[in-house]
Amino acid sequence: MRQVVVIALNTFRENLRDKILYNLLFFALLLIGFSVLLADLTIMEHQKIVTDMGLAAINLVGVIIAIFVGIGLVSKEIERRTVYTIMARPISRTQFILGKYLGLMFTLLVNVLIMLAVYLATLAVYRAPVHWALLQAIELIFVELLLVTALALFFSTFSTSTLSAIMTLGFYVIGHLTTDLKGIAQKNHSEAVQAVMTGLYYLCPNLEMLNMKGQAAMGTSVALSYQAWASAYGLLYAALLISAACAVFQRRDF
């Protein structure tokens, strides 16, 4: 366990010293700021625009960090051959993967909290109501980020960075369309299309389950039991991906 923590802390430190992260964070703040500007320019409900766009910004920037830091998490260590000296230590490969994942998880948590703070401040300025549903939405966004990170990590254990990024992005997009996939499968007459769509439906994580930004912006919260189930679903999916990543990594020659 100590080994996992050592790797996680070092990964967190690596992220902190990476300029990309600050750029992205800056981008998030810019987006939130932009929502304010947009709200002033339009005749629509100011408060709703700010509420909506803030959530979207947190989600978007979080996903970008999860994908782009996630794919490099382990593959960069292999490419730069920094694994050699680490794997020569009394640490198992599974502990290494868990540590890397935990480190990025911590980075994401800190980032989401910073963005949340700015978001809440913006809402306060606009006197927009801070509904409990907003926090629910952000918790589920965080679960989604954990899942996307796990996807990126999983792909990067056996393919190149570019390919991993594309596949993670693909799964992310399809993951938000799974309900549509099922619809297509039911309506389409071609059996091949039906099989592919049904396959994708079951294979891809159902990310829409974790998306309640729309409702939250309207101030409609969901039942706690739903939130618990959705979180459990996302975390379980992430856990499966991480286990698979460990299994692949275990077999690798460096």
Added chain:
Amino acid sequence: MDAILVEELTKKFRSGWPWLPPVTALAGLSLSVHKGEIYGFLGPNGAGKTTTLKILLSLMRATSGKVEMLGKPAGDLKVRRRIGFLPESPYFYDYLTADEFLAFYGHLDGLERAELGRRIDHLLEVVGLSEARTRQLRKFSKGMLQRVGLAQALIHDPELVILDEPMSGLDPLGRKHVRDLILGLRDQGKTVFFSTHIIPDVEMICDRVGIIVKGKLLASGRVDELVSNGHTQSVEIVCEGINADEVPSITALATRVLQRGRHCLVALPGPDQLDEVLAMIRARGGRLVSVTPQKGSLEELFFKQDDMTVGMRSDTKV
């Protein structure tokens, strides 16, 4: 119990394309390293040195064969606590300072704080990086990286130290430092196993050497044994005042005669003809400048095998 035991180790790499045959990097390598000795693992580029070390550290899986370190099969996590490793042309987390870098490895090895602080101070001193301890590794030169890599391998005071080309990238003074460091480790009773393709590195400090060519151990034993092992030592004479290449009785005995201005170099196959040739030189009014026995056998062993290595001869002799 040996510090390292390798038996019939083979490693084949799949070639990426199914129609190409696999690359055999190790073809039945066996060797053993005794406790407390410095063992030099000598071989030309591509011989399989790095592959062997990676299998020892279980960074790589062998195709077949047996590997033991300190009496435990490779991959045993506990035993890694007692082993230090420096990979070939090492790459490290470049966003860390030398201090943080060593602390990171110390934590992985489970050193406690006070002990770790002491070890870091000591090792930075030993490798001569005390001045640069708060500098990020991205600002380190190649030789400095090699040194901090050595410090990393020693941070937990391991019993067995495995180094892949520890002197590469170092200037002559740096090489000497590393040699002294390795000798110092042996004085403390540690075992050192290091790979190199540079013969003088091995001749000077190793208790025993193993010579690997094309994935097989060609010879192994004590350096002096290998050097004298049935090989006649060639001798080079440098003289002045005569043109030896115009003396048929000398050219008949010599393997090579070179005239360089006033100086003349006569290479003899062994010491037996030395007196005779010296007498001839003197008889013709030549003056002796030097006689150098050529300790060629390690090199001969090394180069005997294949043509690929011939090209290296020139740069290893300097």
